[in-house]
Amino acid sequence: MIVRTFQASAAAGVLAALLLPAGAMAQQVDIGAPAPPPTAPEAPAANDTKKPATEAPAAAPTPARYRPNHLAHPRDTSPGSQIGDTQSAAPPGLFGDWRNSRTWLGARGVDVSARYASETAYNPTGGRRQAITETGQFDMGAKIDMGKLVGLEGGTLQATLTWRRGDNLSDVAGLGTLQQVQEVYGRGQTVRVTELWYEQKLGDAVEVKLGRTNPGSDFAVFSCHFQNLTFCGAQPGNLVGDYWQNWPVGQWGARLHVDVRRGVYVQAGVYEVNPLNLKNNFFVARWHGATGVLIPFEAGWTHGGDGGHVGSYKVGGWYTTANGTDVYRDINRRPIAITGLAPLEHSGRYGGYVSVQQQITGTSKDGKSLDGLGVFANFTQTDRATAVTDNQAVVGMFYKGLATWLPGDVLGVAFGRTNVNGRAADTDRLTPGKPVRDAEYAAELYYSVTPLPWLELQPNVQWIHHPGGVRSADEVVVLGLKGAITL
Template identity: 90%
Template sequence: MIVRKLYASAAAGVLAALLLPAVAMAQQVDIGAPAPPPTTPAAPTANDTKTPATDAPAAPTAAKAAAKRYVPNHMLHQRDTSPGSQIGDTQSAAPPGLFGDWRNSRTWLGERGVDVSARYASETAYNPTGGKHQAITETGQFDIGAKVDMGKLVGLEGGTLQATLTWRRGDNLSDVAGLNTLQQVQEVYGRGQTVRVTELWYEQKIGDSVELKLGRTNPGSDFAVFSCHFQNLTFCGAQPGNLVGDYWQNWPVGQWGTRLHVDVRPGVYVQAGVYEVNPLNLKNNFFVARWHGATGVLIPFEAGWTHGGDGGHVGSYKVGGWYTTANGSDVYLDINRRPIVVTGLAPLEHSGRYGGYVSVQQQITGKSKDGKSLDGLGVFANFTQTDRATAVTDNQAVVGVFYKGLATWLPGDVLGVAFGRTNVNGRAADADRLVPGTPVRDAEYAAEIYYSVTPLPWLELQPNVQWIHHPGGVRSADEVVVLGLKGAITL
């Protein structure tokens, strides 16, 4: 009977995702913004990434029903303590938008456990210096989806169903202007400008400390989780996907996967997952799911500690790693273990690939509530190391700060500053030295500063300035300066 209910509700959830304007993206949880208690029928706050999908005029009982959402326990541990932009982060849940309650349809669905919304995020960039020539480009992502509370819908307590479609469009300045950067200056671009089924997964809480998730998802949703408030990809999302994106496929790519999360004790957790590695998932055409073409599996694992709550400074500390059974080509040696650039033969194949990461976020000053930083200064640092046999970019290090509340009269103001280094594998640099006239690559350095404001509850504007030193890791390359504008509209 439960299985029949599960299949029926899954079909309803997918239908809602495909036919209703919606997005309830569970790529990550941002605890940097205040959220009303689940039973409080309050109007949306200016920086609430978990605001109920109803507008203020709704009846109190309807608002309460819409506000009651099941939040998987593991999401409380995937804390991102950066002050949350409410809609500028293209991988987090959006608040109610421009068209409010959609003639009471959002309230009606919310009462039945279906959380829906829709959003368009845009990133514009212009390079006054650097690159082959000056250009200006705009790229964006439209998201539509539904998140279903199975307890409300069919009485299956602790269950959540998520379905999300994404459509990416536009042009990338790194390509158009010939910036030759290792990391994109518009993070929302990439992985094919196409419509995708990014998420179609089910998660079930088992007891008080265990959650199991399975379906179409991606490892960056649950492992090495980090926000995408910055526009430069160096500072966006799960770092492993920035370095070894051929097999660790972040948002918006979906692949078959499962994740088991266990709370060891309050604030401490361990988790592991298994995800399909399938190059066909990167094809630029629409599909719901692929049933063939897999080359192996990705097995990530992570342990973490989170702390803070009402009145305390929130923090998140994570350490993890991964191993994939998918083969990888050597960056330097051929099948005879001689330099590829000299012989021109096929590369040596390795039967496994691996890496590890550390992520730290800590609120330093200000107040917090319900595990979210409300204002003040926060710092973060991320580091990822991949294997040197197969990864051209083998490590990335990032540090930065967020400060929320510089101008209390500006709604949702957040200042972000970050510095990062993306390293080119020394073995790949050795190959460069063997080809006369080829620049020897080293490391690319990037910095970004942005200031985000929310003039309207459904609109966010975030101007930014980026600086890229040694683009492509080439020391002789001219420095690149990018003027950007990141914005988003919730519908």
């Protein structure tokens, strides 16, 4: 473990040195997603995924001289602590100004941060056996304001390294769930370059972004405060993760964002689909192996500000040119379960989504909720020809300020349903001895506190009904603890 930690730190140092001019050393690198800016304790939000902003301000505001620049169009209005969102940037933390290095770098447009997020889980009931596991993510990042650094106004450069480690309770205890109970696990327990992208504003209404990124950072954006994957990140990645690859996977991609009028935007993007990105070894980028492209598009409306209740409303969809295999029919268009032949190939796949977040009570400032109740609802539908899990629906709420004497307290509750495609269920019926799958239901309750600006603790309890979509399977209860330390 010591060796791998050294490798992650060394790789980050090399990358940072390449990105900064001579003399701008002594940095580690801004962890998380490109959308929301680092702001400490707030109130909130696969398979693998990042925003209009409503997160609450830090318990101890970051000094202006090295406060990260806000991207023009953050698109997640979940009121929640950045520390616990494993798919967004964390605030400065334990070591504060790093012996004045953050101030020095910030004056030159370079914002740096690092964090370790941990998720522990234990299943008192359900699964093949009882077990306890811990898994986590260490990430380091740098966000560079190119206007301050080299005079290129409206330009932003983001570099992020991530290292995932640990064990997954869903596998160790044999829970058989469709969605992981520790969202931070997965996509290879390895060091990787998650982000290396450049974004440029063109006038007041247009932004262009390109480089190593992922679709969940810009489309169907949702934060990752819950520990169950059902309620974490861009929802399409939870269903079709073979080609929509969320955080921490990096893909070659580009996005065009246009503000139509105040609060209303449209955007479209294109991302490489490359199975080699999922290999469990360190690399900066893959230059071959692509099987197609993913083309997402989205329209949205965000509103609210000082004295108003903030909210965001998004509708979008996607099409991919990457081939997919049919879940029911073989190459002769007969049931696979009967013939045993190779499945029918489809030349394209598609889907759509809707996402709503709205603050109901409380106050807001500068487009961010400070306290009160917020609600959300997400729904995604994929094509039924190729997706085993074809839709997911989630509703939930966040309440910040339940106990005013506890710093950064957030109560989160969510309910979700992940559906197994009826055509995949038909294949189950034709397969001797295989249970017929239907839908998996999940719920999570958590309470998060931030006793120190750099520390967040979040106990939670999860309940999974019909794990794996199998009605005869025993219900699963998971007791969890999510924690995060920012450095």
